Amino acid sequence: MLRPSKAGLAISCPPSLRPTEVNHEHGSEAAVFGSACHRLQAILVDPKDELALTDINEAVSVVGVEHLIDDALYIVDQTKRAWEWVQQTFPQDRTKEPLSDFEREKFWDTAIPEVHLENELYSGTADVVARDNHRTVVLDWKNGRRWYDAEAQLLSYLDMLRDRYGKARSGEYIAMTVWTRLGRVTDKTYTDADIDNHRHRIKEAIRRSQLPPNELPYSPGDNCTFCPHNLNCPGLNAMARGAVSKLGTADVTALSTEEFVALRPQVKALEAVIKQYKSTEKALVSKLGELPVRDGVVLRAVERNTRSIIPGPAWEVIQLHITPDEFAPCVKINKGDLLDAVAARAPRGKKQAAKDDFMNELRDAGAVRVSTSARIEEVVLD
């Protein structure tokens, strides 16, 4: 059965559904850390859990990420802030007629973390599920550093939830994604037709994944980074080989514009192979300790300590030694965090206005610098 997290990959490249013996993520530090963070997040959502919320340090050690404690505590902190926001604003914002306090409380009382779900297509664990008489909501914690399109994963959870609990009376199914590191919450409302359509696309992907090897519709690209086949995939390897041979023989600056742009998918495939190589290298070294490279040379994880200054206690000391003008060039302010701190003091419904007013005040004080940079992106034309 398909894991919901692989649904998007299955739709974009059906052969990714074919069985593989290699599981790169299994046992890697990133995977262990990811699972531990999800455990902590489940504890935060359900204070009745066996671990006391008040002692999150203990919880961190129990779930086994002591050596990454700073990072884990950061995720915990961001989760707490997001969860407060989600609980306060979500039910109210998403109903045409406001729910009574009783209904609102009841709605969130039913928020259950780590719900294992299964139907004929999928099997997986939803991070948080909430239901009332009208709607079904699923929430997914994302703790990675980069945003990606997780819509197919969320629709797959909704498909399983609909099978388990029946159709929502209002016909509304809500999928929320909380990007803890990016400080972003996205939510989208779906209908039964959206879920049916998604189910149809998944079934079609499954059908196409079972075609004979010479007819498999490989579609290499960015999606290969998350694919369990990416170390041994005929589609990706063919494309990467094409890129190597073309880049190895051609002077890219001498190519016509059309030839140059036509190379882009192959170069992206090559990038995906290199990226996967690097992360597998890291996982292998972390598991085996050392890897021999050649006579007298090994690959080894070399630890380096980085000292960072903790702003709160540092501030008292800094003021004794340098002036604010001398201090200013040493500081970088995270705009998103600062605006969130301002919004946290504002009442519900006024948070965005508080942020806007604060930004305007900063602008009037000459404290906002606008800089422009450009990155090359593929843009879909209207």
Ligand code: SF4
């Ligand atoms: S590695 Fe890329 S091309 Fe190959 S199956 Fe996976 S997603 Fe498709």
